[in-house]
Amino acid sequence: MNWLDRRNVAILGAVTTGLTFLLILLGVYTAATGTGLTCQGRWPLCGGPLFGLLPPNVASYPEWIHRFVASITGFFILGTAYGAWKAFDSRRIHAAVAISIAVLPVQVLLGRQTVVTYTAGVQTLHHGAAMVIFAGLVGATAWMFDRSGEDGTTATAEREGTTRAVDAD
Template sequence: MNWLDRRNVAILGAVTTGLTFLLILLGVYTAATGTGLTCQGRWPLCGGPLFGLLPPNVASYPEWIHRFVASITGFFILGTAYGAWKAFDSRRIHAAVAISILVLPVQVLLGRQTVVTYTAGVQTLHHGAAMIIFAALVGATAWMFDRSNESVRKATADSESTARTVDAD
């Protein structure tokens, strides 16, 4: 089984898009509740046990969970971009995943600035960058599924054509 099969990469894109959406929801919750302030401006650590990696108190769990999910999602975005680049030859798909990986480091830096400064302007930019990444992933995933289904439709049409040829003989 080839893990870079078009269908598998499209499914990875869907999982990555879902994770990104979950991450956005966690970020909105963290901002709305003010739990980003519980790490007292420290980034990427949060001042808790295990060299500051774990949250120092229950109030900082949402912020810590947001950071943890963000790190996992970042790797999923990179994996999806790699898979899409290898499995598909579509310029649209390549452009969409390129946008997501180009905005990703900017998003990480904006996340840091959000924690350090906690200003509305930085939070707005951080959320805007998240929307750009999410939109790029939605587009890439939709196009990947379309292309992978196109392969299935072509294979089905070819097998039906072969069956008709065999029946005609």
């Protein structure tokens, strides 16, 4: 079975969207508790054991977990974008994942800047970029599920008793 079939890519999109939402919640928790400061301005390392990769103390676990989940989520976003481009011919889906991918490196740099400077302005930009990525993933995933039928028709068209070989966008 081809993992790049529309249904599998749509499921990957849903998992990626869920991971991104979890990552945003972890980021909000990290910022609200001030544990982002526990790595003493070090990025991407945290100053703990194993060449600085692990957290130095219990208080820095939320920050370290946020960084770990962020790195995994980034790869899921890349995989979702690749799958969406390969499995779907919809311009809406391509545009939504392209926006998420375009903002991703900016988000990484803003995450670094949040750790290094920890100012309200940088945190706001970091959260805003997360919202743009999340919105792109939500849109792409919704459109993927709408178009996940193997024959290329949309679920809406099937409910209405009509067929569309190609989407209108």
